[in-house]
Amino acid sequence: MGQRRLLTLAGIAAFWAAVVLYHLISLQVFHHRYYVQLARQHQEVPIEVPAPRGTLFDRNGQTLAMSVPTESVYVNPLKLPDLGMAADLLGRVLHLDRAQLFATLKQAYDDHRGYLLIKHRVDFQEAENLRGLAFDWIGVQHESQRHYPKGDLAAHVLGGVDFSETGTSGVERALEQDLHGVPGEMRLVTDVKGRGIESQLAKPARPGAAITLTIDERIQFVAERELEAAVIEHHAFAGSLVAMNPQNGEVLAMASYPTYDPNQALQGNDPRRINHAVSLPFEPGSVFKVITLSAALETTDLKPDSPINCHGGAFTLPGRVIHDSHAGLGIIPMADVLARSSNSGAVEIGSHVGPENLYKYVRRFGFGQKTGIELKEENRGRVWPFNRWRKTSWASVSMGQEVGVTTLQLAQAAAVVANGGFLIHPHLVLKKNDKPVPVAPPVRILQPDNAILMRSMMEGVVVLPYGTGRRARLDGYSVGGKTGSAQIFDTQTKHYTHSYNGTFMGFAPLTNPALVVVVTLNGTHGEGGFGGVVAAPVFHAVASEALRVMEVPRDLPDDKPHTLVAVAANMDDLADPDRADTDNVLADDDDDAPDAQVAAPSGPTVPNFKGMNMRAVLAQAAEMGITVLPAGSGIARVQNPPAGTPLYEGERIRVQFVR
Amino acid sequence: MSTLPNPFRRTPIAHAAPASAPHTRIHAARDPYLLRPLPGEDLRIEFKTINNSRLVREPDPQARGACWSAIAAGALCVVLLGGALVPRLLNTLEGYKLEALRVENRRLLDERRNLELLEAELTAPQRLQELAKHQNMVVPQSGQVVHLNTPASGDATVAMLP
Structure with missing residues (x-):
């Protein structure tokens, strides 16, 4: 009897054990994944790992654009346990008006909305406090906000982003692939109070690449300041400026006016956002004569001193006559055609x-095609295909x-002349994530000797007393350049107006x-709107500052050649009309004033x-106990102070070496 | 002593109550004028002093070993349990610290970005120009610029320009 009872009890126990075992196996084996997932849903919180958009720096590491992470609070109104409690809680934690919040929550609840953004850009402590509450109806999401700390500086280069931080223009748009960051995800195991215990990286974040631009913010600032002043002063409707290193195509400054603040939200088609430096082509006018004369040096026997018949300022073509503004130019050297900016002379050269x-050569210089700069707004310009040229198109093109x-x-194009004949590729991006960006190799399009001849002729434009670009002269530096004043064509009346692109x-x-600067002012008026009057002074201001910032050694003595001021000159069609009143930087007596206070030089004679080569120069300098500041390599070509000048105590001699 | 309730009345075993007492109670209950008994009045607790001083425990030669075995087993269990639980506990505690540090790290990174932004705003050329204007500072003229620690070019060491 007793054994039977025991067997019954054992049977019941065995059955109970079997049931428990079955459930254990069911929980641990058959439904393992389901319950693990269920447990994770309760214990784990997905955390977004922010991947901010890449920062834009200038070439010296100054921040031009950066994204700052922020957090926003949202709720799911459909999951709210109590509207009043939620309004109380959120109002207290986020410092919001309770009544207004309650109304908003109620409205969202009545509308059956599953998402309601409560507050943008909450501070860190507020976000932490809400996370600690661990309510399933409150969420904190990461956001990012793009800032342009320099305001409107380089606005057209940088461009802007939309609400989702996608580039809409400028470098922001062109480098969207590199700048855009991909956020990651982290699974955070939390305790009952919502405190993190352990986290696992589910998906790594990929932050946007840091981009270093070729822009120098100091030069950019001066460029924008001077351009704005010139546009306002000369009542132009727009202006643009590009400063570039002619040796490698690095764009040091690119300014466009009118400008805007990229921190402000984009509103419609704001014309201020047009980058005039790359987006709006214009007829260049006389600056294009550089191309004509370069082609002449390359393809004809013409030399700078070759006589060119300017036909008295009127060149007759089939169906049209091309005039210079100031008649009277007869046969002059080709260099003077450039210096005086004679249209008829340029057409004569074009005929050769x-x-x-x-x-x-127009195509070789890169016109009619994009330069390839990292701006999607770039316009290729307009060069008619050769088969569409009219009978006198060559004459028109010869003078721009x-x-x-x-x-x-x-x-x-100016860089081609400046760097000895190479067509370089302008670019804005110096480094991506501290790795230099490769640049397409330059292509030779001019023979070196012809490039040097062009340089000397362009120097005449600035240096010669009758040159049209005298206002571009720099103190201590030799300058080459060309002015241009193209009448603006009115498409409605089909006539040229008296407004100019200077x-x-x-x-x-x-x-x-070391520097190429091109300045264009669109819509200047009358003779006072010529390029030599409106644009050359901007070049002077920008180039002076840029060369100082870039620490380029001077190649001219500080002594001013006063003789240049006294020489009278003829006015041609595009020459400065008020040249007599022009401030000649080389004759500025104010610059001499500090010298008068300096004691007489007491050092050795230079x-x-x-x-001489560098070794010999340094040896001789060491022997004489003087210090030399060498620049470049090869043979000494230029020195400052010049030979024979007595040195001040401690004064250094700058020597430029050229190969 | 007579006021004490019966249950606490210490009665030596040698002076045990007479056996006729319950009968008296029974007879009293039949008396209509007699009060009814208190609950437990008929219970008595006897105390007896037992002197075991003369008893001697018989020595067990295996008891000592069994005792140590039990202690060792207990200790082993504690060690095993501790070995299994302590790392987990420490892991959890360190996890708290690690997560707190991660949060702190993120907060500091965000703060650094904000400070970098502030620095960039403060060093904007436009702002510097305004400040310079207020302090009557001007852009140095050519010839007034002094370059300190200019990188040497070639073999020459350069200190400053005139």
């Missing part, structure tokens, strides 16, 4: 070059008509150009280093 060669160019294309393109120093 021939239409086919002219077209070929019937073509449309951008300021950047002009800078690219342009100056130039480079300095002449011996080893030796003549010209023609």
Whole structure:
């Protein structure tokens, strides 16, 4: 009897054990994944790992654009346990008005909305407090906000972003792939109080790349300041400026006016957002004569001193006559055609070059095609296909008509002359994540000797007393350049107006150009709106500051050649009309004032280093106990102070070496 | 002593109550004028002093070993349990610290970005120009610029420009 009872009890126990075992196996084996997932849903919180959009720096590491992470609070109104309690809680934690919050929550609840943003950009402590509550109806989401800490500086280069931080213009748009960050995800195991215990990286974040631009914010600032002043002063409707290193195509400054603040939200098609330097082509006018004369040097026997018949200022073509504004120019050297900016002379030279060669060199200089700069707004300009040229198109093109160019294309063309004949590729991006960005190799399009001849002729534009670009002269640096004043064509009346696109393109120093600056003012008026009057002074201001900032050694003595001021000159069609009143920087007596206070030089006399190599220069300098500041390599070509000058105590001698 | 209730009345075993007492109670209950008994009045607790001083426990030669075995087993269990639980506990505690540090790290990174932004705003050329204007500062003229620690070019060491 007793054994039977025991067996019954054992059977019941075994059955109970079997049931427990079955449930254990069911929980741990068959439904393992389900319950693990269920447990994770309760214990784990997905945390977004922010991946901010890449920062934009200037070439010296100054921040131009950066994204700052922020957090926003949202709720799911459909999950709210109690509207009043939620309004109380959120109002207290987020410092919001309770009544207004309650109304908003109620409205969202009545509308059956599953998402309601409560507050943007909450501070860190507020976000932490809400996370600690661990309510399933409150969420904190990461956001990012783009800032442009320099305001409107380089606005057209940088561009802007939309509400989702997607680039809409400028570098922001062109480098969207690199700048855009992909956020990651982290699974955070929390305790009952919502405190994190352990986290696992589910998906790594990929922050946007840090981009270092070629822009120098100091030069950019001066460029924008001077451009704005010139546009306002000369009542132009727009202006643009490009400063570039002619040796490698690095754009140091790109300014466009009117401008805007990229921190402000984009509203419609704001015309201020147009980057005039790359987006709006214009007829260049006389600056294009540089292309004509370069083609002449390459394809004809013409030399700078070759006589060119300017036909008394009127060149007759089939069906039209081309005039200079000031008649009277007869046969003058080709260099003077450039210095005086004679239209008839340029057309005469163009006739020597021939239409086919002219077209070929226009294309070789990069006109009619994009430069490839990292701006999607870039316009290719306009060069008619050769088969669409009319009978007199070659004449128009010779003096810069019937073509449309951008300021950047002009800078690219000026760089060809400045760097010895290479077509370089302008670019804005220096580094991506501290890795240098490769640049397409330059292409030779001019023979070196012809490039040097062009440089000397362009120097005449600035240096010669009758040159049209005298206002571009720099103190201590040799300058080459060309002015342009193209009448604006009215598409409605089909006539040229008396409004001009005043342009100056130039480079300095002449011996080893370190800087190309092209300035264009659109819509200047009358003779006071010529390029030599409106654009050359901007070049002067910007180039002076840029060369100082770039620490480019001077290649001219500080002594001013006063003789230049006294020489009278003829006015041509595009020369400065008020040249007599022009401030000549080389004759500015104010600059001499500080010298009068300096004690008389007491050091040794400067030796003549010209023609010596660096080793010999340094040896001789060491022997004499003087310090030399060498620049470049090769043979000494230029020195400052010049030979024979007594040195001040402690004064250094700068010597420019050229190969 | 007579006021004490019966249950606490210490009665030596040698002076045990007479056996006739319950009968008296029974007879009293029949008396209509007699009060009814208190609950438990008929219970008595006897105390007896037992002197075991003369008893001697018989020595068990295996008891000592069994005792130590039990202690060792207990200790082993504690060690095993501790070995299994302590790392987990420490892991959890360190996890708290780690997560707190991660949060702190993120907060500091955010703060650094905000400070970098502030620095960039403060060093904006436009702002510097305004400040310079207020302090009557001007851009140095050519020839007034002094370059300190200019990188040497070639073999020459350069200190400053005139």
